[in-house]
């Protein structure tokens with residue numbers, strides 16, 4: 404039977420590069436591009452069909468930042484497909500990013516310069532806002548919408564007859580210190596992106612604990628630093644072009660500068676080829692590119708303890724109940 408693969412945020416950047424790589428590997432796939440903007444989704448579909456004319460590429464309207472859209476999209480998936488083999492949770496935002504220039508130059512002269520380039524620790528802040536559901540937008544988009552999607556698709560993801568996989572596009576910028584269990588939406592801080600990515604790391608651990616026995620396996624990846632619309636929102640594209648020689652020089656010291664979406668999608672693609680039982684449920688799989696341009700994947704243990712993921716899972720369930728009960732508009 405053909406495999407069904409759904410990719411959120413598939414119309415650009417790392418998501419689109421992943422789709423291209425998946426179809427090159429297996430043109431028999433049923434690939435579903437889950438996007439919020441159908442015009443961009445159509446354009447992505449057309450681009451994929453140019454290089455893979457016989458491919459089965461479906462479109463699904465999904466705004467992961469809107470709870471109603473997630474519920475509607477999940478309903479649509481349940482009518483279209485009898486199972487989902489891979490669900491790539493890739494859509495993500497980093498709104499209004501600000502680079503702390505002082506911290507950048509201080510970091511540059513310190514022993515932690517390489518770490519700073521690979522994680523952006525202490526370098527970036529963002530301005531978040533409330534969405535129409537009354538949720539923090541970054542939390543809703545990067546984490547909660549995807550959580551709700553998994554929950555709604557459980558009948559298709561947790562089947563005794565076969566294994567299903569969910570894969571989170573996380574980040575090296577995920578930060579334990581940015582996350583607080585008392586403020587899971589990060590209402591009160593300036594690092595909602597780091598918080599949401601750390602929460603996705605924890606959620607993946609919790610999902611593995613609770614759902615492996617039902618055939619659902621969750622993995623986390625980091626794509627490295629990739630030139631996409633997201634990074635063009637931090638520094639304009641002409642500036643990235645200007646400093647490209649410096650970027651390739653930095654790659655000599657840290658292989659996390661994957662730079663192209665194709666390279667960044669390495670770990671997402673690699674996971675597609677692995678047996679779920681062979682994977683480490685507590686590892687983050689990093690896409691890396693060597694100075695000579697060789698792509699490879701390396702697992703790194705996540706900074707996650709044993710108890711906290713379960714607490715987060717329970718809080719997300721609570722929020723899910725609340726959102727559904729209150730017809731998910733403006734009550735939270």
Ligand SMILES: NC(=O)C1=CN([C@@H]2O[C@H](COP(=O)(O)OP(=O)(O)OC[C@H]3O[C@@H](n4cnc5c(N)ncnc54)[C@H](OP(=O)(O)O)[C@@H]3O)[C@@H](O)[C@H]2O)C=CC1
Nearest residue numbers: 412415416417439466467468494495574628629631632633
């Ligand atoms: N670029 C990098 O260096 C890194 C990126 N990442 C992660 O990689 C993932 C992909 O980002 P990247 O390819 O870089 O950036 P892009 O901006 O190119 O891709 C993000 C995708 O997510 C979609 N998206 C955003 N919000 C929503 C929403 N509410 N509903 C549905 N889709 C949405 C975008 O759609 P639209 O076109 O409509 O905006 C777009 O297709 C993100 O999760 C990001 O956090 C992690 C580490 C590093």
Ligand SMILES: CC(C)=CCC[C@@H](C)[C@H]1CC[C@H]2C3=C(CC[C@]12C)[C@@]1(C)CCC(=O)C[C@@H]1CC3
Nearest residue numbers: 502519520521522523526574575576628637649
């Ligand atoms: C000379 C040079 C490369 C300057 C760029 C400085 C910063 C703008 C970058 C240094 C590390 C980068 C980084 C990201 C964004 C751009 C930097 C802060 C991310 C936060 C992008 C999104 C992620 O998820 C992780 C990235 C880590 C590294």
